[in-house]
Amino acid sequence: xxxxxxxxxxxxxxxxxxxxxxxxxxxxxxxxxxxxxxxxxxxxxxxxxxxxxxxxxxxxxxxxxxxxxxxxxxxxxxxxxxxxxxxxxxxxxxxxxxxxxxxxxxxxxxxxxxxxxxxxxxxxxxxxxxxxxxxxxxxxxxxxxxxxxxxxxxxxxxxxxxxxxxxxxxxxxxxxxxxxxxxxxxxxxxxxxxxxxxxxxxxxxxxxxxxxxxxxxxxxxxxxxxxxxxxxxxxxxxxxxxxxxxxxxxxxxxxxxxxxxxxxxxxxxxxxxxxxxxxxxxxxxxxxxxxxxxxxxxxxxxxxxxxxxxxxxxxxxxxxxxxxxxxxxxxxxxxxxxxxxxxxxxxxxxxxxxxx
Amino acid sequence: xxxxxxxxxxxxxxxxxxxxxxxxxxxxxxxxxxxxxxxxxxxxxxxxxxxxxxxxxxxxxxxxxxxxxxxxxxxxxxxxxxxxxxxxxxxxxxxxxxxxxxxxxxxxxxxxxxxxxxxxxxxxxxxxxxxxxxxxxxxxxxxxxxxxxxxxxxxxxxxxxxxxxxxxxxxxxxxxxxxxxxxxxxxxxxxxxxxxxxxxxxxxxxxxxxxxxxxxxxxxxxxxxxxxxxxxxxxxxxxxxxxxxxxxxxxxxxxxxxxxxxxxxxxxxxxxxxxxxxxxxxxxxxxxxxxxxxxxxxxxxxxxxxxxxxxxxxxxxxxxxxxxxxxxxxxxxxxxxxxxxxxxxxxxxxxxxxxx
Numbered sequence: 001x002x003x004x005x006x007x008x009x010x011x012x013x014x015x016x017x018x019x020x021x022x023x024x025x026x027x028x029x030x031x032x033x034x035x036x037x038x039x040x041x042x043x044x045x046x047x048x049x050x051x052x053x054x055x056x057x058x059x060x061x062x063x064x065x066x067x068x069x070x071x072x073x074x075x076x077x078x079x080x081x082x083x084x085x086x087x088x089x090x091x092x093x094x095x096x097x098x099x100x101x102x103x104x105x106x107x108x109x110x111x112x113x114x115x116x117x118x119x120x121x122x123x124x125x126x127x128x129x130x131x132x133x134x135x136x137x138x139x140x141x142x143x144x145x146x147x148x149x150x151x152x153x154x155x156x157x158x159x160x161x162x163x164x165x166x167x168x169x170x171x172x173x174x175x176x177x178x179x180x181x182x183x184x185x186x187x188x189x190x191x192x193x194x195x196x197x198x199x200x201x202x203x204x205x206x207x208x209x210x211x212x213x214x215x216x217x218x219x220x221x222x223x224x225x226x227x228x229x230x231x232x233x234x235x236x237x238x239x240x241x242x243x244x245x246x247x248x249x250x251x252x253x254x255x256x257x258x259x260x261x262x263x264x265x266x267x268x269x270x271x272x273x274x275x276x277x278x279x280x281x282x283x284x285x286x287x288x289x290x291x292x293x294x295x296x297x298x299x300x301x302x303x304x305x306x307x308x309x310x311x312x313x314x315x316x317x318x319x320x321x322x323x324x325x326x327x328x329x330x331x332x333x334x335x336x337x338x339x340x341x342x343x344x345x346x347x348x349x350x351x352x353x354x355x356x
Numbered sequence: 357x358x359x360x361x362x363x364x365x366x367x368x369x370x371x372x373x374x375x376x377x378x379x380x381x382x383x384x385x386x387x388x389x390x391x392x393x394x395x396x397x398x399x400x401x402x403x404x405x406x407x408x409x410x411x412x413x414x415x416x417x418x419x420x421x422x423x424x425x426x427x428x429x430x431x432x433x434x435x436x437x438x439x440x441x442x443x444x445x446x447x448x449x450x451x452x453x454x455x456x457x458x459x460x461x462x463x464x465x466x467x468x469x470x471x472x473x474x475x476x477x478x479x480x481x482x483x484x485x486x487x488x489x490x491x492x493x494x495x496x497x498x499x500x501x502x503x504x505x506x507x508x509x510x511x512x513x514x515x516x517x518x519x520x521x522x523x524x525x526x527x528x529x530x531x532x533x534x535x536x537x538x539x540x541x542x543x544x545x546x547x548x549x550x551x552x553x554x555x556x557x558x559x560x561x562x563x564x565x566x567x568x569x570x571x572x573x574x575x576x577x578x579x580x581x582x583x584x585x586x587x588x589x590x591x592x593x594x595x596x597x598x599x600x601x602x603x604x605x606x607x608x609x610x611x612x613x614x615x616x617x618x619x620x621x622x623x624x625x626x627x628x629x630x631x632x633x634x635x636x637x638x639x640x641x642x643x644x645x646x647x648x649x650x651x652x653x654x655x656x657x658x659x660x661x662x663x664x665x666x667x668x669x670x671x672x673x674x675x676x677x678x679x680x681x682x683x684x685x686x687x688x689x690x691x692x693x694x695x696x697x698x699x700x701x702x703x704x705x706x707x708x709x710x711x712x
Contacts, residue, residue, distance in 0.1 A: 028643055029392055034385030034416065040460060058414050060390065060644070062681055083709075098643035104396060108709060113697060122684035125691055128640030130712050136700030147702050152709065284484030287384055287454035288416070325418055325681035328478035335481055341469060344492030346503050353439075353464060353508065356486050 007031060007070055008170040015173065015205060016166055018075050026074045026103040028060035030067055031170055035178045035317075040285045041298075047305055050315040052183070053282075053297075054175060057290055057323030061123060063244075064168065064195060064321045065095035069157065071167030073099040076155035083108060084155045085148065087141035091244055091322055094123035096157050101127045108154070110134060110141040119329070120243075139249075159194040159251045168195055172202025173211075175317055182212040184314035187297045187304070189321055190220035190229060190256060190267065191245030197255035199319070200263065216317070218265035219309070220256065221300035223293075227269040229256065241272050241330050244293035244322055266309070274299040276334050279324070283331075289324030292331070297321075363387060363426055364526040371529065371561060372522055374431050382430045382459040384416035386423055387526055391534045391673075396641045397654075403661055406671040408539070409638075409653075410531060413646055413679030417479060419600075420524065420551060420677045421451035425513065427523030429455040432511035439464060440511045441504060443497035446600055447678060450479035452513050457483045464510070466490060466497040475685070476599075495605075515607045521554040528558025529567075531673055538568040540670035543653045543660070545677055546576035546585060546623065547601030549612035555675070556615035572673070574621035575665070576612065577656035579649075583625040585612065597628050597686050600649035600678055622665070630655040632690050635680070639687075645680030648687070653677075 007027030013019040038051040056064035073096075076084055083106035086096045093109045100107035107129040111121070113136070124131065134141055142158065149156035157164070176182055182203060190196050196218060203215040222229055226238030226246050234249035250256065260267060272292075279295035282288050297318035304310045324331055340356065342348040363383030369375040394407040412420035429452075432440055439462035442452045449465045456463030463485040467477070469492070477487065490497055498514065505512035513520070532538055538559060546552050552574060559571040578585055579596030584604055594604035606612065616623060628648075635651035638644050653674035660666045680687055696712065698704040 029390030029411075032388070036385055040458070055385075055416070058416065060411070060414065062679075085709075098639075098645070100643075101640050102396070102643035110705075111695075119684055122688050123645055123680070125693065126636060126639040126645050126680065126684075126687050127643055128636075131693075131695035132705070132708055132712075133695050133697045134700045134705070135697070140700040144700060144702055144705050148705055148709065151702075152706060154709065280482060280484075283454075283482040284457050287456070287458035287483055289454070289479055289482050323418075323679075323681060324479070324482065325679060328475055328482075331482050332478050337481065337487075339467075339487035339489050341489045341491070344490045344496040344500065346500055346507075349466075349488070349490070349500055349504055350508060352488055353441075353504065353510065356488075 008067055008167060009070055009074060012170045012173055016071070018163065018166070023074065023078055026077055026099055027070050028066065028098060028102055030059045030070050031174065033058050035175065036286070036288065038286050041282065044285055045302060045305060048313055049305065049310065051301070052317045053288060054171065054317055054319045055288060056171065056319060056321050057294065061094045061098045062323035062326055063091040063095065064171065065091045067170055068164030068167040069095040069099045071163040072157045072161045073103050075163045076157070077103050077105065081105065081153065081155040084157045085110065085145050086156065086158045087138065087145045088158070089120055092158065093121065093129065097124040097127035097129035100129065106130065108132060110145050112137050112141055159192050165194055165198040165201060168198030169202030169205065171319070172199045173206060176206050176212045179315070182214050183216045183317040185219055185310050185316040186216040187219040187221065187301045187316060188319040189245050189293045189296045190222050191247040191250065191293065193250035193252040193256035195319070195321065196220050196259050197252040200259035215263060218259050218263040219300055219304055220260060220265065220267045221296040222267060222269045223275065223296065224269045224271045229267040230269045242275050242293035242296060244291055245296070268300055268303065270296055270299045270303070278302065279331060283324070288320065290320040291322035291324055291326050294320040294322050364423055364523060365426055365430060368526045368529055372427070374519065374522070379430065379434055382433055382455055383426050384422065384454065384458055386415045386426050387530065389414050391531065392642070392644065394642050397638065400641055401658060401661060404669055405661065405666065408673045409644060410527065410673055410675045411644060412527065412675060412677050413650065417450045417454045418679035418682055419447040419451065420527065421447045423526055424520030424523040425451040425455045427519040428513045428517045429459050431519045432513070433459050433461065437461065437509065437511040440513045441466065441501050442512065442514045443494065443501045444514070445476055448514065449477065449485065453480040453483035453485035456485065462486065464488060466501050468493050468497055515548050515550040521550055521557060524551055524554030525558030525561065528555045529562060532562050532568045535671070538570050539572045539673040541575055541666050541672040542572040543575040543577065543657045543672060544675040545601050545649045545652045546578050546612060547603040547606065547649065549606035549608040551675070551677065552576050552615050553608040553611035556619065571619060574615050574619040575656055575660055576616060576621065576623045577652040578623060578625045579631065579652065580625045580627045585623040586625045598631050598649040598652060600647055601652070624656055624659065626652055626655045626659070634658065635687060639680070644676065646676040647678035647680055647682050650676040650678050
């Protein structure tokens with residue numbers, strides 16, 4: 001009998017020093033996400049690679065953020081916090097709101113003034129977070145939540161919160177355990193750069209403990225219009241339809257650069273067009289529907305295979321950070337929708353099926 | 357080391373006689389969905405019940421349909437099919453399209469003529485299914501796919517396909533294994549009635565094998581505007597905003613009635629208002645965001661507690677059939693959205709946080 005409700009903090013408590021015996025764990029059974037072998041894609045790309053997708057979009061709120069949020073909110077509650085705050089219009093706000101609800105504490109979400117896109121913020125709203133609009137931009141909102149957390153008894157859960165990375169590193173632990181060792185390459189999107197930093201932390205910790213014999217080469221992919229690591233410095237006004245990685249000034253800059261250097265990996269940038277193509281390719285070839293930002297893992301993989309950076313015969317993991325259901329508008333925007341229209345007649349249907 | 361890519365057919369092959377040693381299994385790692393203990397809800401309802409949610413919305417395409425579809429598509433491929441067909445505008449079409457993509461076969465989705473709601477059909481579209489509109493209504497579409505499957509080498513994967521229930525029964529197996537026995541009550545939505553039939557099949561099979569000592573009392577909930585089981589006969593023009601259970605003529609009528617009778621359970625109907633209230637209650641109390649249809653499990657639970665049908669001290673499981681991300685419009689439609697607007701000034705923020 002497995003214990004119901006076991007999330008990543010309980011499973012990996014031995015590797016998380018802030019989890020004590022009596023810590024009240026705030027969990028929604030995050031983690032333990034599917035690792036799906038992509039043989040169709042491998043065949044389509046005519047490679048002999050062993051390719052896997054780690055589908056983090058099947059976490060409770062639909063993104064990898066839940067791994068970090070269970071850690072951040074558990075620690076906040078452990079320290080006596082009765083409210084948390086973040087600046088976010090996307091996955092972070094959803095995750096923060098859900099874990100606050102689960103903890104029975106308040107969540108405040110700061111967003112820039114403007115028309116509220118209920119779709120993007122639907123989760124935060126339904127989970128009962130308090131939204132506050134400010135007359136300013138996203139950077140102003142971020143600056144304000146940082147300041148307020150310094151002066152009021154309210155915990156900041158944006159990725160500057162160090163417990164976020166502690167939770168996120170468990171994805172690497174799962175991978176090593178599922179594969180019986182480290183992959184050769186790990187491909188993933190890089191926006192705020194917390195995830196690549198966390199994976200690297202997880203891989204190196206397991207190596208040090210003798211739980212794996214090596215670490216993977218890290219391949220970090222950025223959207224062409226939001227690629228500060230390629231430029232070598234923060235950029236203003238980042239632009240990409242992969243909103244989850246539309247970030248010009250990554251929080252975890254140094255850690256991400258360290259991960260790439262130490263692993264002999266690289267950063268690469270990919271266009272929005274390639275991102276959407278990769279999203280459709282993955283969905284139609286393997287039946288996996290991920291967020292646009294996640295699909296850059298596949299776009300990057302393809303180019304790294306074509307350019308020979310990923311060596312023949314290797315084992316590669318691509319992290320799919322979020323669920324495609326988060327943004328169905330973008331996913332369908334570029335697909336021509338002209339379905340066949342026929343009469344309700346069985347002969348017409350038979351003919352149609354023979355033709356398409 | 358757990359084996360990556362293990363779905364329900366491999367895990368439970370001993371209980372699925374169509375799975376042979378050499379069967380090529382078409383899986384997306386469905387199943388093994390979180391069983392989440394709802395202590396906050398239990399406290400809020402002032403009960404001493406042990407309440408669990410089985411969150412089937414975290415299946416690969418966001419609904420419980422994936423359990424049935426891995427079975428139906430695996431069997432279709434085993435029989436040599438190169439295409440599948442269904443009539444659906446919702447979860448079934450998404451699941452069919454995804455598993456067809458994974459299998460490398462074609463999926464056809466028949467839908468009634470009219471403006472295509474890209475949101476509802478987004479998944480089927482992105483997974484690459486071929487949509488065919490017919491000049492007729494949904495019943496016409498259903499009738500046509502049944503006829504065509506009889507005359508052409510194309511497999512029907514609507515719930516008349518018997519392998520669907522075989523796959524779906526594994527949810528009951530998981531529950532018994534996770535809880536170390538059967539729950540006392542099992543609450544779930546009833547639309548086409550395949551799921552309640554499949555759970556009952558799973559529970560009785562495990563009882564017969566000595567894997568549990570009893571079966572639960574089944575509580576099947578229908579939307580008031582789509583409640584044929586309450587009326588005792590099919591109804592025309594069913595109406596509810598819980599679209600996943602907007603069904604007037606359930607496919608699995610006899611099996612569902614049998615489940616309710618044999619388990620000493622009951623069917624009950626609940627209004628759309630109660631459904632939406634329950635959806636919000638669950639999200640804001642426990643951090644779990646499910647589809648409207650799923651939320652009827654919670655609406656029904658609450659009434660069954662209040663009316664004394666569910667006895668004090670019991671262990672209850674509520675199935676949440678689909679992910680809230682499937683339909684964010686309905687979820688937010690009834691929530692008043694007037695967030696506070698403040699200047700980008702830290703003092704104003706501090707004051708706002710003290711007041712809300």
